[in-house]
Amino acid sequence: MTTNSLALFGGPRTITTPFKRYNPIGAEEVEAAKAVIESGVLSQFIGVWSPDFYGGPKVQEFERQCEAYFGVKHAVTVNSATSGLIAAVGAIGIEPGDEVIVSPWTMCASATAILHWNAIPVFADIEPATFNLDPKSVEANITPHTRAIMAVDIFGHSADMDALMAIAAKHGLKVISDAAQAPGVFYKDKYAGTLAHVGSYSLNYHKHIHTGEGGILVTDDDGICERLQLIRNHAEAVVGGKGVAGLANMMGYNFRLGEIECAIGIEQLKKLKMFVASRQHAAERFSAGLKGLEGLRTPIVEPACTHAYYVYPMVLDIAKIGIPRARIVEALQAEGVTGLGSSYANLHLLPMYQQKIAYGSKGFPWTSDICRREVSYQRGICPVAEELNDRSYLGFAMCMHELTDEDVDLMVSAFRKVWSNLAALR
Numbered sequence: 463m464t465t466n467s468l469a470l471f472g473g474p475r476t477i478t479t480p481f482k483r484y485n486p487i488g489a490e491e492v493e494a495a496k497a498v499i500e501s502g503v504l505s506q507f508i509g510v511w512s513p514d515f516y517g518g519p520k521v522q523e524f525e526r527q528c529e530a531y532f533g534v535k536h537a538v539t540v541n542s543a544t545s546g547l548i549a550a551v552g553a554i555g556i557e558p559g560d561e562v563i564v565s566p567w568t569m570c571a572s573a574t575a576i577l578h579w580n581a582i583p584v585f586a587d588i589e590p591a592t593f594n595l596d597p598k599s600v601e602a603n604i605t606p607h608t609r610a611i612m613a614v615d616i617f618g619h620s621a622d623m624d625a626l627m628a629i630a631a632k633h634g635l636k637v638i639s640d641a642a643q644a645p646g647v648f649y650k651d652k653y654a655g656t657l658a659h660v661g662s663y664s665l666n667y668h669k670h671i672h673t674g675e676g677g678i679l680v681t682d683d684d685g686i687c688e689r690l691q692l693i694r695n696h697a698e699a700v701v702g703g704k705g706v707a708g709l710a711n712m713m714g715y716n717f718r719l720g721e722i723e724c725a726i727g728i729e730q731l732k733k734l735k736m737f738v739a740s741r742q743h744a745a746e747r748f749s750a751g752l753k754g755l756e757g758l759r760t761p762i763v764e765p766a767c768t769h770a771y772y773v774y775p776m777v778l779d780i781a782k783i784g785i786p787r788a789r790i791v792e793a794l795q796a797e798g799v800t801g802l803g804s805s806y807a808n809l810h811l812l813p814m815y816q817q818k819i820a821y822g823s824k825g826f827p828w829t830s831d832i833c834r835r836e837v838s839y840q841r842g843i844c845p846v847a848e849e850l851n852d853r854s855y856l857g858f859a860m861c862m863h864e865l866t867d868e869d870v871d872l873m874v875s876a877f878r879k880v881w882s883n884l885a886a887l888r
């Protein structure tokens with residue numbers, strides 16, 4: 463055994479102490495939450511038309527700060543980004559049976575938000591550079607029933623918004639931007655999430671900034687904003703008093719975020735730039751260290767874009783390396799690398815889509831008259847996403863740890879050690 467022998471084969475482990483867990487919550491958040499608790503007003507929403515329909519002081523303060531930060535006309539807080547996406551699909555006026563094109567390479571809620579309004583998710587393929595919707599595949603999936611596109615900024619890199627918005631304009635579609643993983647990153651001179659008709663950020667505890675659970679919706683459209691606020695807060699009980707004429711999708715929920723969460727969110731937003739910069743620093747150092755490893759593609763950042771590295775996405779050239787991904791992961795894990803995910807998601811392959819069973823047991827909405835054509839979720843509809851998921855994609859969960867330069871260097875050493883032992887792994 464030499465010091466370069468793989469830990470998998472009994473050699474010394476490269477990383478012997480676990481890295482520090484990422485925790486963006488500090489003294490400022492503690493103070494802010496304490497002040498709310500001491501005030502006794504933990505929420506101030508009322509689900510009828512009144513000044514309190516918009517929530518209490520911290521909700522409104524946080525929303526005004528989000529508007530200023532992201533440069534949008536309206537921000538609407540919600541109790542999760544999942545709730546937010548559901549509200550967004552309702553607010554853009556989706557009808558039962560309408561088709562909404564969505565990426566298969568995302569968290570499940572991006573697609574179920576569509577089903578919640580009895581609309582039909584249609585999965586378009588992704589492009590391999592950023593793992594986001596491929597505009598060419600989006601265009602190929604448009605039918606007379608298509609009404610919207612759900613663009614996802616996966617791993618913290620914006621989708622190709624110019625191309626997607628151009629397709630939307632050409633076909634009269636609305637676009638929702640699921641920027642849950644990309645708060646504070648740029649697409650040209652605008653923040654990801656702000657380039658679509660409505661955008662969504664997550665404040666759940668895995669994300670860059672969090673309030674435990676929560677979400678923020680952003681839009682420049684007054685009508686969409688009003689419907690988001692109504693769906694968030696018992697629309698059906700409010701429309702009469704508020705004098706809202708259009709009743710489509712005015713079926714409300716309780717998607718309200720509390721005062722404590724918003725007070726924490728106000729402090730978190732002040733730190734967003736710093737948290738994103740720290741992930742960018744670690745990722746750039748990691749990429750520099752991994753340079754030259756054969757068959758390993760480090761993350762691609764498109765020109766005029768920045769990356770928030772919620773996940774640090776790599777791609778293996780399996781033909782070149784000659785070793786299955788699972789074996790590489792096993793060797794890296796033995797060296798002490800944690801947070802590796804060999805697969806992310808191919809949503810169309812989930813049981814719900816494969817068996818087309820969602821509402822009840824009889825195949826609604828796909829088997830109902832509102833679904834105007836046979837939509838396929840068969841393996842093969844998204845070849846790029848499937849090949850990445852099945853074989854070549856390797857992600858590292860950047861938001862799991864607070865990495866020092868020394869930690870990144872240890873990770874680089876682990877990767878370099880595994881790559882110098884590829885022959886032994888074959």
Ligand SMILES: *Cc1c(COP(=O)(O)O)cnc(C)c1O
Pocket residue numbers: 541542543544545568569571572614616640642643664665666675676677
């Ligand atoms: C986290 C996430 C969501 C859902 O966020 P919640 O706040 O947990 O509901 C939606 N889409 C993507 C891409 C996500 O990463």
